[in-house]
Amino acid sequence: MPGSDRSAKALLWMERLAWILIFGGGLAVSLGIFLLRGGPDGTLMGSLLLAKGGMAIGGGVLMIWLRSYWS
DSSP, X not given: OHHHHHHHHHXXXXXXXXXXXXXXXXXXXXXXXXXXXHOGGGHHHHHHHHHHHHHHHHHHHHHHHHHHHHO
16 A cells, blocks of 8 residues: 555654654753853843744644644
């Protein structure tokens, strides 16, 4: 079944991307927290990293939720 193989590859790709987004977002959030606590010099970059990292984590969680309904 050719469609089955394509679907399995798509599910694997979706799982990998979801976890990359979650762990990459967590890394960005933690770096943003360290920059914010470091002083006034890192306030802008820290808040940007917090926002973008939170969005990446949310996107990864959304992909896991979508994947659970896709299979």
